[in-house]
Every structure is written in C-alpha cells, then in structure tokens.
Amino acid sequence: MTMDGEEDSDGITSSGRIRDKLIEAKQDWAREGRLLTGTVADPARDRLPPGQTLVRDWPVLDLGIQPNVPREKFRLDFDGALENRISLSLDDFMALPQAESVSDIHCVTQWSRYDNRWKGVAARTLLDLVRPMPEARHVVFHSHDGYTTNVRLDQFDQPDVLLVHEWEGKPITRQHGGPVRVLMPRLYLWKSAKWVRRIQFTISDRPGFWELRGYHNNGDPWSEERYS
Ligand SMILES: Nc1nc2c(c(=O)[nH]1)N[C@H]1C(S)=C(S)[C@@H](COP(=O)(O)O)O[C@H]1N2
Numbered sequence: 515m516t517m518d519g520e521e522d523s524d525g526i527t528s529s530g531r532i533r534d535k536l537i538e539a540k541q542d543w544a545r546e547g548r549l550l551t552g553t554v555a556d557p558a559r560d561r562l563p564p565g566q567t568l569v570r571d572w573p574v575l576d577l578g579i580q581p582n583v584p585r586e587k588f589r590l591d592f593d594g595a596l597e598n599r600i601s602l603s604l605d606d607f608m609a610l611p612q613a614e615s616v617s618d619i620h621c622v623t624q625w626s627r628y629d630n631r632w633k634g635v636a637a638r639t640l641l642d643l644v645r646p647m648p649e650a651r652h653v654v655f656h657s658h659d660g661y662t663t664n665v666r667l668d669q670f671d672q673p674d675v676l677l678v679h680e681w682e683g684k685p686i687t688r689q690h691g692g693p694v695r696v697l698m699p700r701l702y703l704w705k706s707a708k709w710v711r712r713i714q715f716t717i718s719d720r721p722g723f724w725e726l727r728g729y730h731n732n733g734d735p736w737s738e739e740r741y742s
C-alpha cells in the first residue's frame with residue numbers, strides 16, 4: 515500500500531491514511547458477531563436482507579487510501595488460469611460491448627441502497643474474451659489501494675455482475691472506486707472491489723483482505739453470511 519503522495523509501480527498516487535481504527539473495529543464486529551439477527555430472508559419476497567437498514571445517500575467505505583487513477587494511466591489485467599491473458603487500457607475497456615443494469619447494494623456494516631443505475635461491461639463479456647481454463651475455480655480482485663477480495667468463478671459468472679464505470683449516468687467518482695470498479699450485487703459490497711487493477715483466476719481459493727479478518731468467504735446478504 516502507498517502513502518499520501520507516493521507513486522506506486524503504475525505511477526498512481528493516492529491520498530489518505532490507512533484507517534487502522536476502523537479496520538480494528540470491523541475485526542471486533544466479526545469476532546463478536548455484531549448485527550447478526552439469525553434469520554434468513556427470501557430475495558423473491560423481501561427487498562431488505564436481514565439486519566439491514568435502508569439509506570438514501572451512498573456512503574463511502576474503504577481502508578482510507580483513495581487512489582487517483584488518471585484515465586490515461588488506467589490498466590486492467592486478467593491473469594492466472596486463463597487461455598487468453600489480457601491487459602486493457604480504458605479505451606480498450608470502453609470499446610467492449612456495454613451493459614446497463616439497476617440493482618440494490620448491501621454493505622455488511624448494515625446499510626442498503628436501492629435502485630442504483632449502473633453502466634459497464636458484463637463479467638460474461640470479459641469471460642468470453644479471457645476464457646478461463648477448465649481447472650479455474652476462483653477469482654481474486656486486486657486493487658490499487660492494496661485491497662483484495664475473493665469470489666468463486668461461478669459467482670463472478672453471473673448475468674448481473676458488471677465492471678462498472680457509470681452510476682446514475684455519471685462516471686463513477688474516485689471516492690466510489692472510479693474509473694472502474696467491480697459490482698457483484700448479490701453479495702455484500704465488500705466483494706465489489708473499487709479501483710480494480712487486476713483480476714486473477716486461480717485453481718485454489720485465496721482469501722482477501724476482509725476474508726482473512728473474520729469476514730465470510732461467501733458473503734450472501736440473504737443468509738447473513740457476514741462473518742466466518
Ligand atoms: N479497493 C477497495 N475496494 C473496496 C473496499 C476497499 O477498502 N478498497 N472496501 C469494500 C467495502 S467494505 C465496501 S462496503 C464497499 C464500499 O463501496 P463504496 O465506498 O462505493 O460505498 O467497497 C468495497 N470495495
């Protein structure tokens with residue numbers, strides 16, 4: 515992770531400080547099983563997953579370091595167990611078929627926000643391009659702030675998973691992970707990596723930042739998979 519003003523190996527600078535207190539507090543939540551209601555909700559019937567509270571604004575949540583990724587320096591690499599490893603510039607990414615969707619988002623710290631309008635490239639469009647090898651089972655997102663998070667390949671390979679660059683008709687702001695972030699609306703939002711730099715396809719599972727700190731490997735809000 516880089517500090518204020520320092521450049522990483524891509525020439526990207528960041529501002530802010532690692533929020534150690536917040537990270538500790540969230541680890542304590544996991545240890546104590548905070549916010550758990552012990553119930554299961556049905557996405558076909560209920561709109562709000564168990565233990566969630568509806569918000570109208572869109573809160574910002576991250577480790578405290580916000581990379582500034584200029585559009586001309588943007589790169590997105592797909593590597594690991596793939597037939598076709600690629601590295602995209604922002605122009606390459608924007609030239610791919612575009613998809614739009616509306617979805618609700620659910621953060622493990624309890625807030626949910628309805629009806630977010632997104633534009634980006636569908637995960638399935640990218641999977642067609644990179645062609646995972648038959649033994650690939652897992653995906654790790656690596657971000658410019660040093661954050662990582664893991665999902666199963668079958669969770670990434672869903673029609674509503676997008677790499678988004680617009681929210682409500684405007685470019686995703688830096689605070690929310692622009693120019694491009696992951697969106698996996700069926701999982702808690704910590705699985706949706708902001709400032710994504712690299713998408714790695716693996717044979718074995720590799721827990722990410724929060725998954726190593728007491729958070730659930732799967733992260734389904736409907737069955738309250740908050741903590742491991
Ligand atoms: N790169 C990166 N992505 C991240 C995080 C982070 O710290 N760094 N935090 C995660 C968490 S815990 C949440 S709740 C969402 C918050 O996204 P938002 O700030 O756009 O609401 O981003 C997720 N993706």
Ligand SMILES: [Mo]
Nearest residue numbers: 575621622704
């Ligand atoms: Mo979160």
